[in-house]
Amino acid sequence: MARKRKRSLLEQVINSPAEKEESTSPKLTKYWLQRYNLFSRYDEGIEMDEEGWYSVTPEEIAVKQAERCRGKVVIDCFSGVGGNTIQFAKVSSSVIAIDIDPVKVEMAINNALVYGVDDRVDYVVGDFIHLAPSLKGDVLFLSPPWGGPMYNKVETYTLDMLQPKDGYKLFQIAQTITPNIIMFLPRNVDLAQLEELAWLSSPPLTLEIEENCVGGRIKGITAYFSCCAPEKNELSEEKLSLKAEKERTESLVPSSGFMAQISAPFGEDKTAVNLSE
Numbered sequence: 001m002a003r004k005r006k007r008s009l010l011e012q013v014i015n016s017p018a019e020k021e022e023s024t025s026p027k028l029t030k031y032w033l034q035r036y037n038l039f040s041r042y043d044e045g046i047e048m049d050e051e052g053w054y055s056v057t058p059e060e061i062a063v064k065q066a067e068r069c070r071g072k073v074v075i076d077c078f079s080g081v082g083g084n085t086i087q088f089a090k091v092s093s094s095v096i097a098i099d100i101d102p103v104k105v106e107m108a109i110n111n112a113l114v115y116g117v118d119d120r121v122d123y124v125v126g127d128f129i130h131l132a133p134s135l136k137g138d139v140l141f142l143s144p145p146w147g148g149p150m151y152n153k154v155e156t157y158t159l160d161m162l163q164p165k166d167g168y169k170l171f172q173i174a175q176t177i178t179p180n181i182i183m184f185l186p187r188n189v190d191l192a193q194l195e196e197l198a199w200l201s202s203p204p205l206t207l208e209i210e211e212n213c214v215g216g217r218i219k220g221i222t223a224y225f226s227c228c229a230p231e232k233n234e235l236s237e238e239k240l241s242l243k244a245e246k247e248r249t250e251s252l253v254p255s256s257g258f259m260a261q262i263s264a265p266f267g268e269d270k271t272a273v274n275l276s277e
Helices: 009-014 017-023 050-055 059-067 083-091 102-115 128-134 149-153 167-175 191-199 232-250
Strands: 073-076 094-099 121-125 139-142 181-185 206-214 217-226 259-261 272-274
Touching: 050 102, 059 083, 059 181, 059 206, 059 217, 073 083, 083 094, 083 102, 094 102, 102 121, 128 167, 139 167, 167 181, 167 191, 191 206, 191 217
Parallel strands: 073 094, 073 139, 094 121, 139 181
Antiparallel strands: 181 217, 206 217, 259 272
């Protein structure tokens, strides 16, 4: 199988003197200097192409994102050279890693071998958008191409700048699989658009936004979307609270049925409750 071929033609090319020289060219120098932030085991045989150098998620960030997926089936929709896939594989029950580029998939397999998690990942060469109808999982990770290093040249990064489809379309496709969606986006992304994604969903999703830093510098934004029902005990406490509020209200005004909206912090469900029940 491909994952067992440690001396493939691809590996020989990647480890050739010409490739090593290219990896430290002026164009990629700043990324090469951060190589251990990208993969702590870089020196043990990690492989990356040019796009991988500037698109892979720094390992420290990938670890935090993976912690949200412990014990789950995770679909990494744009897996690239496998930075996130490796960390998901360490803690989740299984991972489906998808990339349209077969060369990147071979690199991702090699990199998973370096970390000893290759047997926990199913690799797929294909287009996530076309594969979506056949996919099943608990959590879906979206880190689509941002458009290259030039993304930070704009003041506000909007979701329509994502590739190969705009962020709204990708999110809609993701929701056909699961409401539990993680998006890793540029640090200058329009946060109002992320809020819009949550509240335009049916039912509305909870949203948590996390700034991701490495070495004191913000590297990106992670948006965690989920559809979480309240725990049974929490629900019971809420009903008791509503009952007390109902009794207090009825002592002040004539009895009549009305609807009240329970306010909730940003990102939490708001529930309409009939207080006449």
